[in-house]
Amino acid sequence: MIERANELRQRGLRLTPQRELVLRAVRELGHATPEEVAESVRKSHPGINLSTIYRNLETLENVGLVKHAHLGHGGATYHAADEAGHLHLVCEDCGSVGDAPLESAANFVANLIGDYGFETDVTHFAIYGTCANCSKK
Amino acid sequence: MIERANELRQRGLRLTPQRELVLRAVRELGHATPEEVAESVRKSHPGINLSTIYRNLETLENVGLVKHAHLGHGGATYHAADEAGHLHLVCEDCGSVGDAPLESAANFVANLIGDYGFETDVTHFAIYGTCANCSKK
DNA sequence: TGCCACTTGCAAATAGCTTGCAGTACTTCA
DNA sequence: TGAAGTACTGCAAGCTATTTGCAAGTGGCA
Ligand SMILES: [Mn+2]
Ligand SMILES: [Mn+2]
Ligand SMILES: [Zn+2]
Ligand SMILES: [Zn+2]
Numbered sequence: 001m002i003e004r005a006n007e008l009r010q011r012g013l014r015l016t017p018q019r020e021l022v023l024r025a026v027r028e029l030g031h032a033t034p035e036e037v038a039e040s041v042r043k044s045h046p047g048i049n050l051s052t053i054y055r056n057l058e059t060l061e062n063v064g065l066v067k068h069a070h071l072g073h074g075g076a077t078y079h080a081a082d083e084a085g086h087l088h089l090v091c092e093d094c095g096s097v098g099d100a101p102l103e104s105a106a107n108f109v110a111n112l113i114g115d116y117g118f119e120t121d122v123t124h125f126a127i128y129g130t131c132a133n134c135s136k137k
Numbered sequence: 138m139i140e141r142a143n144e145l146r147q148r149g150l151r152l153t154p155q156r157e158l159v160l161r162a163v164r165e166l167g168h169a170t171p172e173e174v175a176e177s178v179r180k181s182h183p184g185i186n187l188s189t190i191y192r193n194l195e196t197l198e199n200v201g202l203v204k205h206a207h208l209g210h211g212g213a214t215y216h217a218a219d220e221a222g223h224l225h226l227v228c229e230d231c232g233s234v235g236d237a238p239l240e241s242a243a244n245f246v247a248n249l250i251g252d253y254g255f256e257t258d259v260t261h262f263a264i265y266g267t268c269a270n271c272s273k274k
Numbered sequence: 275t276g277c278c279a280c281t282t283g284c285a286a287a288t289a290g291c292t293t294g295c296a297g298t299a300c301t302t303c304a
Numbered sequence: 305t306g307a308a309g310t311a312c313t314g315c316a317a318g319c320t321a322t323t324t325g326c327a328a329g330t331g332g333c334a
Contacts, residue, residue: 070262073207073213091255092261098255100253100255104245112241115237116226118264118268121265122264127255128259129256129257130255131255132253132254132255
């Protein structure tokens with residue numbers, strides 16, 4: 001369910017079955033590409049079109065229910081907005097995606113504000129590098 | 138000139154006019170997309186094909202003369218390898234790209250190694266946020 | 275119940291990048 | 305220096321991810 005269905009209606013937007021399915025899929029999947037969202041949604045609603053997925057992800061993001069992040073060289077992935085508050089540690093070797101709390105970066109963020117007045121959103125792009133496993137080899 | 142033309146030949150690669158033009162363009166432009174490199178190169182060599190640009194960027198990256206980074210939602214941008222050692226502060230509002238020294242992140246990088254054994258390359262993806270100018274508004 | 279702006283599915287278009295191929299041009303080695 | 309081998313290039317076609325136009329469908333309020 002979308003608790004904030006109001007947020008949609010207040011903007012003149014509607015709560016369609018497709019829109020709700022897209023949101024549910026994003027919530028269940030954690031980090032999902034549009035393609036993965038489509039695959040998930042189609043289990044219960046096979047006819048849904050990819051363009052509908054893209055349009056709804058955009059709409060849900062505008063309303064603030066969903067956010068996107070960039071975890072690799074390719075396209076974006078989507079999160080539920082309320083679980084978006086973590087870093088993504090992406091391994092360039094094995095491709096694994098680890099999470100880390102925002103506090104790991106608190107210091108860094110403070111540096112950039114102090115030195116450049118730059119307010120960082122550390123969650124939007126991946127933190128790229130080599131994971132512990134791959135470093136050993 | 139490519140001082141390390143040897144590095145190419147040692148690998149059985151050749152130093153063609155196109156390859157040299159691509160490297161020169163990357164060096165002059167600072168942060169350039171393949172499309173921008175093409176545009177620049179075509180000023181003196183109009184016939185050069187985009188696929189030649191892509192293939193040479195890849196080759197030059199394999200040899201270690203250029204590197205790519207991801208500064209926005211779209212494609213990659215290329216640097217000369219020797220000026221790649223800095224953070225990219227990308228403003229989500231105005232799109233400006235500021236540079237910051239690696240030291241700004243030294244602390245952060247140390248945290249991630251300590252806590253997760255994760256070795257970060259902070260230069261590969263942009264640091265995303267709001268620049269000083271845009272924050273004021 | 276009826277209207278109407280918002281949505282959807284579908285097809286076509288676009289953007290960015292990659293690949294196959296045949297001709298060109300370096301390099302190496304008699 | 306000429307032949308042979310391999311790298312490189314331009315061009316056209318192909319791909320993948322995403323966007324757009326449009327006509328038909330529908331949620332939500334009167
Ligand atoms: Mn990359
Ligand atoms: Mn983004
Ligand atoms: Zn790894
Ligand atoms: Zn800005």
